[in-house]
Amino acid sequence: MEELQSIERRNKRSTYVGLAVVIVIVATLVIIGQVVLRPEPETIMGEVSATEYRVSNKVPGRIEAIFVKEGQHVAAGDTLAYISSPEVDAKMEQAKAARAAATAQSNKAQNGARKQQIDAAYEMWQKALVGVDVAKKSYERVHQLYEKKVVTAQKHDEVEAQYKAAVATANAAKTQYDLALEGAQAEDKAAAAALVSQANGAIAEVTSYQNARVLVAPANGEVVEVYAKRSDLIGPGGPVLSIVDMSDVWFSFSVREDMLNDLAVGNEVEINIPALGKQTYKGTVTYMRAMASYATWRATKVNGQYDVKSFDIKVVPTEAISGLRQGMTAILNQPKAE
DSSP states (O other): OOOHHHHHHHHHHHHHHHHHHHHHHHHHHHHHHHHHOOOOOOOOEEEEEEEEEEOOOSSSSEEEEOOOOOOOOOTTTTTEEEEEOHHHHHHHHHHHHHHHHHHHHHHHHHHOOHHHHHHHHHHHHHHHHHHHHHHHHHHHHHHHHHHHTTSOHHHHHHHHHHHHHHHHHHHHHHHHHHHHHOSSOOOHHHHHHHHHHHHHHHHHHEEEEHTTEEEEOOEEEEEEEOOOOOOOOOOOEEEEEEEEEEEEEEEEEEGGGGTTTTTTTTTTTEOOOOHHHHHHHHEEEEEEOOOOGGGOOOOOOOSSSBBOOOOEEEEEEESSSSOOOTTTTEEEOOOOOO
């Protein structure tokens, strides 16, 4: 009897122990499942961007020299390359010749007739005045004889016509002399001066093309890529090299709207840059804009889901970051909801 009770007690203890083991195993599996199956927070990745200047030529020509190399630091105004363009030099010669011709025409208009021409016009006027004096005396004599009925009316009319013609000739000679003294008309002078201005404008235009043959750095920065080489023939607007200004950098992120959380323009965020170690850097959200429709995540279910737009976010670092390079990966630490 006592032996049966002892066996029952041992069986009960075994049952309790087994049950406890099962409970512990189940609890352990539940905890492990929660840890393993818990969805990890999505990482918001972006990259380092910087202001980049693409230096291009303005005139067609052949690259005669490139004075910088990739990776070289340059300052604003430094000479980067020189482009040879014989066509521009030829246009300058044409413009100078046009200005010389226009200047000569203007000087002629401004100076008026030469002294010899003025003297000749004066002599013709004086000759005409002598003719008037002779014709007047002849007319007066014939007129007196006509009144005395000595000469015919026809003779009187002929002499009178000769006198009037001589007066008209003298007036015309006087007008020619006045024109010689006055020179060209005001309109002719203005037109000649306008031609000179036009020629000067052409020279200024070609001079700008000549100056554009020398490519200079638009800002301080680093030469990141040289597209052309010496002796290459390039057309207007063709890129020669690129300069990146690492003093003007920011982080670019593409974020789904359901991950924006507390992100807003003006908010301060934390950024990790794997290439620079585990240090965290602070930045400020300065720009946020919905991206084009191609960046929209489309829902696949009719119920319970909705289309999610993507937003382009720009974060500017609060202070300069040593060692930062364009194109480095940046990770945005999502703000924790309060």
